[in-house]
Amino acid sequence: MARIDGIIILDPNGKPLISSHFPLHPPSYPSLHIDTFNSARKKAIADDEELDPVIWVNTLSRGGGSMSGAGLCHVEREGLYFLVPVGQEVNPLFAFSFLDAFLDTLKDYLGEMTEINIKDNFDIIYMLIEEMLDEGHPMTMETNMLKEIVLPPTLMRKLLNVAGVSGLQAPATQPFTAPIPWRRPGVRHSSNEIYFDIEESIDALIDKRGNILSSSVWGRINCNSRLSGNPDLLLNFSNPKVLDECAFHPCIRYNKWEKNRILSFIPPDGKFRLLEYQAVPTTTGTVKNQLPLGVKANMVIEPNGGRFSITLSSRLNSRPLEDIVISIYLGKGATSVCATAQGERKPLGSRSEEGAAEGFVAGGNWEFDPHTQILKWKLSSLVSTERSPTLTGSFVSSESQPTPSPSFEISFNIQHHSFSNLRVDQLKVQGDVMYKPFKGVRQLARSGKVEVRW
Amino acid sequence: MAMAPPRKGENYELRQQLNSEYRDKRADAIKRVIANHTIGKDCSGLFPDVVKNMQTDDLEQKKLVYLYLMNYAKTQPELVILAVNTFVKDTADPNPLVRALAIRTMSILRAEKILDYLASPLSRCLKDDNPYVRKTAALCVAKVFDLKPELCVEYGFVETLRDLIGDGNPMVVANAVAALADIYEASLNLPDTPPTSPGRSSPPPSSKPNPELFIIDPPTLTKLLVALNECSEWGRIAILNTLARYKALDEKESEHICERVMPQFQHVNAAVVLGAVKVIMIHMKAVTREDLIKSLTRKMAPPLVTLISSPPEVQWVALRNINLLLQKRPDILANEMRVFFCKYNDPPYVKVEKLDIMVRLASEKNVDTLLGELKEYASEVDVDFVRKAVRAVGQVAIKIDEAAERCVGVLMELIETRVSYVVQEAVIVIKDIFRKYPHSYEGIIPTLCANLEELDEPEAKASLIWIIGEYAEKIENADELLGTFLESFKEESYPVQLQTLTAIVKLFLKKPDESQTIVQKVLQAATKDCDSADVRDRAYIYWRLLSSDPAAAKSVVLAVRPPISLPQTTVAPAILEELLAEVSSLASVYHKPAATFIGKGRLGAEEMQRRALEPEEENAREKALQTVVAGQQAENLLDFDADDEPQPSSAGGSQSLSMLGNGGISSSTISNVAKSTNPLDELMDLFSTASMTTPAAQPVAPKSTVSGIQGLQDDRQDTNTTHDAFAGLTGLGSPPQGLGNGNGVTSPAQSQGQAQQRGGAQDDLLGLF
Numbered sequence A: 001m002a003r004i005d006g007i008i009i010l011d012p013n014g015k016p017l018i019s020s021h022f023p024l025h026p027p028s029y030p031s032l033h034i035d036t037f038n039s040a041r042k043k044a045i046a047d048d049e050e051l052d053p054v055i056w057v058n059t060l061s062r063g064g065g066s067m068s069g070a071g072l073c074h075v076e077r078e079g080l081y082f083l084v085p086v087g088q089e090v091n092p093l094f095a096f097s098f099l100d101a102f103l104d105t106l107k108d109y110l111g112e113m114t115e116i117n118i119k120d121n122f123d124i125i126y127m128l129i130e131e132m133l134d135e136g137h138p139m140t141m142e143t144n145m146l147k148e149i150v151l152p153p154t155l156m157r158k159l160l161n162v163a164g165v166s167g168l169q170a171p172a173t174q175p176f177t178a179p180i181p182w183r184r185p186g187v188r189h190s191s192n193e194i195y196f197d198i199e200e201s202i203d204a205l206i207d208k209r210g211n212i213l214s215s216s217v218w219g220r221i222n223c224n225s226r227l228s229g230n231p232d233l234l235l236n237f238s239n240p241k242v243l244d245e246c247a248f249h250p251c252i253r254y255n256k257w258e259k260n261r262i263l264s265f266i267p268p269d270g271k272f273r274l275l276e277y278q279a280v281p282t283t284t285g286t287v288k289n290q291l292p293l294g295v296k297a298n299m300v301i302e303p304n305g306g307r308f309s310i311t312l313s314s315r316l317n318s319r320p321l322e323d324i325v326i327s328i329y330l331g332k333g334a335t336s337v338c339a340t341a342q343g344e345r346k347p348l349g350s351r352s353e354e355g356a357a358e359g360f361v362a363g364g365n366w367e368f369d370p371h372t373q374i375l376k377w378k379l380s381s382l383v384s385t386e387r388s389p390t391l392t393g394s395f396v397s398s399e400s401q402p403t404p405s406p407s408f409e410i411s412f413n414i415q416h417h418s419f420s421n422l423r424v425d426q427l428k429v430q431g432d433v434m435y436k437p438f439k440g441v442r443q444l445a446r447s448g449k450v451e452v453r454w
Numbered sequence B: 001m002a003m004a005p006p007r008k009g010e011n012y013e014l015r016q017q018l019n020s021e022y023r024d025k026r027a028d029a030i031k032r033v034i035a036n037h038t039i040g041k042d043c044s045g046l047f048p049d050v051v052k053n054m055q056t057d058d059l060e061q062k063k064l065v066y067l068y069l070m071n072y073a074k075t076q077p078e079l080v081i082l083a084v085n086t087f088v089k090d091t092a093d094p095n096p097l098v099r100a101l102a103i104r105t106m107s108i109l110r111a112e113k114i115l116d117y118l119a120s121p122l123s124r125c126l127k128d129d130n131p132y133v134r135k136t137a138a139l140c141v142a143k144v145f146d147l148k149p150e151l152c153v154e155y156g157f158v159e160t161l162r163d164l165i166g167d168g169n170p171m172v173v174a175n176a177v178a179a180l181a182d183i184y185e186a187s188l189n190l191p192d193t194p195p196t197s198p199g200r201s202s203p204p205p206s207s208k209p210n211p212e213l214f215i216i217d218p219p220t221l222t223k224l225l226v227a228l229n230e231c232s233e234w235g236r237i238a239i240l241n242t243l244a245r246y247k248a249l250d251e252k253e254s255e256h257i258c259e260r261v262m263p264q265f266q267h268v269n270a271a272v273v274l275g276a277v278k279v280i281m282i283h284m285k286a287v288t289r290e291d292l293i294k295s296l297t298r299k300m301a302p303p304l305v306t307l308i309s310s311p312p313e314v315q316w317v318a319l320r321n322i323n324l325l326l327q328k329r330p331d332i333l334a335n336e337m338r339v340f341f342c343k344y345n346d347p348p349y350v351k352v353e354k355l356d357i358m359v360r361l362a363s364e365k366n367v368d369t370l371l372g373e374l375k376e377y378a379s380e381v382d383v384d385f386v387r388k389a390v391r392a393v394g395q396v397a398i399k400i401d402e403a404a405e406r407c408v409g410v411l412m413e414l415i416e417t418r419v420s421y422v423v424q425e426a427v428i429v430i431k432d433i434f435r436k437y438p439h440s441y442e443g444i445i446p447t448l449c450a451n452l453e454e455l456d457e458p459e460a461k462a463s464l465i466w467i468i469g470e471y472a473e474k475i476e477n478a479d480e481l482l483g484t485f486l487e488s489f490k491e492e493s494y495p496v497q498l499q500t501l502t503a504i505v506k507l508f509l510k511k512p513d514e515s516q517t518i519v520q521k522v523l524q525a526a527t528k529d530c531d532s533a534d535v536r537d538r539a540y541i542y543w544r545l546l547s548s549d550p551a552a553a554k555s556v557v558l559a560v561r562p563p564i565s566l567p568q569t570t571v572a573p574a575i576l577e578e579l580l581a582e583v584s585s586l587a588s589v590y591h592k593p594a595a596t597f598i599g600k601g602r603l604g605a606e607e608m609q610r611r612a613l614e615p616e617e618e619n620a621r622e623k624a625l626q627t628v629v630a631g632q633q634a635e636n637l638l639d640f641d642a643d644d645e646p647q648p649s650s651a652g653g654s655q656s657l658s659m660l661g662n663g664g665i666s667s668s669t670i671s672n673v674a675k676s677t678n679p680l681d682e683l684m685d686l687f688s689t690a691s692m693t694t695p696a697a698q699p700v701a702p703k704s705t706v707s708g709i710q711g712l713q714d715d716r717q718d719t720n721t722t723h724d725a726f727a728g729l730t731g732l733g734s735p736p737q738g739l740g741n742g743n744g745v746t747s748p749a750q751s752q753g754q755a756q757q758r759g760g761a762q763d764d765l766l767g768l769f
Helices: A028-046 A092-110 A115-120 A122-132 A143-149 A155-162 A254-260 B010-018 B023-038 B044-054 B059-072 B077-090 B096-108 B112-125 B131-147 B149-155 B157-164 B170-188 B218-228 B233-245 B251-266 B270-284 B290-307 B312-328 B348-361 B367-377 B383-399 B401-416 B420-436 B442-450 B458-470 B478-487 B494-510 B516-529 B533-548 B550-557 B573-581 B586-590 B602-613 B620-629 B649-656 B684-693 B748-762
Strands: A007-010 A016-020 A054-057 A070-077 A080-086 A193-206 A212-226 A231-237 A243-248 A262-265 A270-279 A293-302 A305-314 A321-329 A334-342 A365-369 A374-382 A390-397 A407-415 A424-431 A438-453 B668-671 B705-708
Touching: A007 A028, A016 A028, A016 A115, A016 A122, A016 B023, A028 A054, A028 A070, A028 A080, A070 A092, A080 A092, A092 A122, A092 A143, A092 B233, A092 B270, A092 B312, A115 A122, A122 A143, A122 B023, A122 B059, A193 A424, A243 A254, A243 B251, A243 B290, A254 A262, A254 B251, A262 A270, A270 B290, A293 A407, A305 A321, A305 A374, A334 A365, A334 A374, A365 A390, B010 B023, B010 B044, B023 B044, B023 B059, B044 B059, B044 B077, B059 B077, B059 B096, B077 B096, B077 B112, B096 B112, B096 B131, B112 B131, B112 B149, B112 B157, B131 B149, B131 B157, B131 B170, B149 B157, B149 B170, B157 B170, B170 B218, B170 B233, B218 B233, B218 B251, B233 B251, B233 B270, B251 B270, B251 B290, B270 B290, B270 B312, B290 B312, B312 B348, B312 B573, B348 B367, B348 B383, B367 B383, B367 B401, B383 B401, B383 B420, B401 B420, B401 B442, B420 B442, B420 B458, B442 B458, B458 B478, B458 B494, B478 B494, B478 B516, B494 B516, B494 B533, B494 B550, B516 B533, B533 B550
Parallel strands: A193 A438
Antiparallel strands: A007 A016, A007 A080, A054 A070, A070 A080, A193 A212, A212 A270, A231 A262, A231 A424, A243 A270, A293 A305, A305 A390, A321 A374, A321 A407, A334 A390, A365 A374, A407 A438, B668 B705
């Protein structure tokens, strides 16, 4: 029922690096998928289109399942292609979420996902896949537990291998005996700490006049728990009402949340995602989530070019906006840009010396990449008190009717800020623990997909 | 002739190393073997050498050897037996990892010989202390069942599995459920299963496998619902799939299931969310309690919206499913249209889905916002998307009467942009608006005509010509405009030719004095110079009509057409029901029932047709496909929108009129006037006219009146599809009264047979009129 066929990893040229888990199928089965994928990709590139995320592969034979073909779910990460053929009537999201989990684990094991890394550690990856998939059923997916069974590649192990010593890494002999599936037993830490990172991102679409067409704030709480024993935690928010549409880590007791709006859980050890949520607009009524950034933009298209101007202002009084990047796609044929960025540096509050920090340019920098036809304007920071920085300029295009994109993207970060104003009130540690852990909460607000039309 | 293994080459080297006395050399060699296998080199020759390395304390090395065995066991079945002892020994190893690994590998090898050795270790492992071993063993049962169902029955593995649903460890529960589900599916496919009573009792102890092996009885259901909240996301998916299959005993139980499944909406994993949506959609059917239904629909929307913020792949799958759900329950996302606004940087496949959903959500309340958005999209660069956006404006106009005027306004603005493809698409869309709201927006006709030169696509041209013909009496220089098309008649594509012909005839009927010459010209051109049978045949019909009875011609050609409407669904209701049961699966992404691509391949497609036939509506798509395959290539230009109304658009055009030459009307004719329940029914045009003028004919028409003459076969290009396509044209040679008892009925029975056979497909043919 819920079963996938296997997993294939392709290098950027479409050659297989890893192809695992097709014992049920004829040997041609994976190559059939690879070929179909490669030709579909070539065609898509030639036609300047994007591939549908699920491709239909006619496998002719009725391999393992009961379909006369198979769906091929694929994603691209870091230039590599990850394919999951689905030979049965299965939820494609199942394949995608498996891939997601698989990629997370891979990242955790390999650090960086590169072709070389994968080639060097193929034995570990095979073993991982063996553990994660049993005939297409996801088996052990928690990184925590996988690490007990499949040891991650470490320098130490490499040294040992080179020295010819093996068999030393006898892992825990009693895996999965823990009563709590996500936590291994007998965790010990010399210092007991737990950190919560509240990360929020805002997606927004802004029209010509600067009005918000649609916007939503998505938040997630990442947790890094380094607590000994089996701590039972109670996390209280001062304003739990802003949390809407929560998606919980399985460790959270759903009923307690429904009843008291308190998060009660025994955390896994290490890093994990505790919660995802959508924030309810803080202001009541129809007011939408405001963008902390005011934008005035104008674009005039002329034959063989165009003129533009963008003015930014911060609506946030408490904190500076940081790492602001505005990217504008100037359309096919755009060859060069001439622009000036103007601005003035006025520090927020008392932190005046920051203004003189190295490399700071009033109004920021812009650059144009003629290959991608993208103009980027970068500002290291922006505060509400300074005169609004502007970028004015023009571009030249080889097309007589240039077609720059009708909207541009903005990205930014705000440290120690939360769009929804979510606040942690209190964290209580219960259970069989005798220590007082160190607790930390950090907030980060950033832009998700923000598009401004002009 | 047996070949001695070569003494050099990589495999030789590897063999040496595999047999080396040094452990690290052997370990290294195994890795290299696996690496070679990955890049597609054949390493099956090394089988005996690799197997020797099985007995080792190094777990990692063991795993790699096992991996090798799994890959090559199939090619070397007789050698696998060498490994059996080690396997059996390993299943009793003190290390649970080794136990699990051994039992799993044994079941994956799929070798009959091994299976006999597997049974007793497996039953031991199913009761192992360690949950890791138990959960691995649980899945093994499914694999054994696949190979040798009798074995499972004999050893009572399936019963053990059922007990495992009550296991304390949620991971074991999840795997037990997954295995049982697999067994259930496999048992459905067993060739000679004895028919079993649909009772809920446990299977009788027979050696024959029973498809009822995995029955969910109320106690199991309770276990499943408890496990649902405890196991991993993957286990939840398996349980939800099983719940979707479960037939609730009564409404109470359905309610219970819905209530217990609802919390799954809060899961991080999108697959769980969609799985839960599916279960609720299925069990909701039995729920009648108003407040529960309300709360279910209310809670269903937000998690779906949350999926929209996922990566594009997930988004796309979610959107496809949302699109489907909306067809059944349009209210669930009524207030969420903004979420679906397209971003410029969304991948095209996401944009198209969003657009479709937005039109579905359009209502009087949000129509202004929507139109603003659509206008925005129309200024983008992606031609395909822009066209779809323009088309969406037209769909909104047809869907919401009150907004039609605003939509026309937007379209006029778009035409002013003078971007060629925007203008062309807008013209096509306006044609549809005219069909829905005749005589409402005649004011814009001059603007449309001003853009005549810009049109270069057949569909746009044909649309504009249709408009000119329709409103010929209001357009002063209609004859001039049509004259320009007449000049290039021979070069135009067939759809444009057909439209030109019809429009000029309309013009003549409306303003007979001024257009005598032009109509003669077009009839001449169409009958003499045109190589399309359809165009020529239609010209002959008109000619005959005009010459014998202009009044009849008028009533036929200038008939009042029924307005078109936007269908709520893109798939037939019966299929929709089926798809909803498959929400979250591949079927829902393709919007085709699983039967069409699962199982019997092409047979599946026939099955789909059969099902589609049940609802009279929109069944024609498949038929159309058939016809297309049969070699038809014309286009039905007045078809509202092939994307939205799957109808035999392409088939229609060519089928509709295949009159045969030599002046005589010579074809079997039938009027299979579709039941007027079909909202897409454009072909009514012609018939409604006929019946208007001749009331007597009306009762006859809907019943596939057959009358006609067997034609000159040699003149037909595709007898198959044409000669029954003649809906109601009998009256053409004589006044409409002739309908039903026309001249010389030769083969009514034959034609009637064909008529019934193809009837559905023809519902739309006559849209051309």
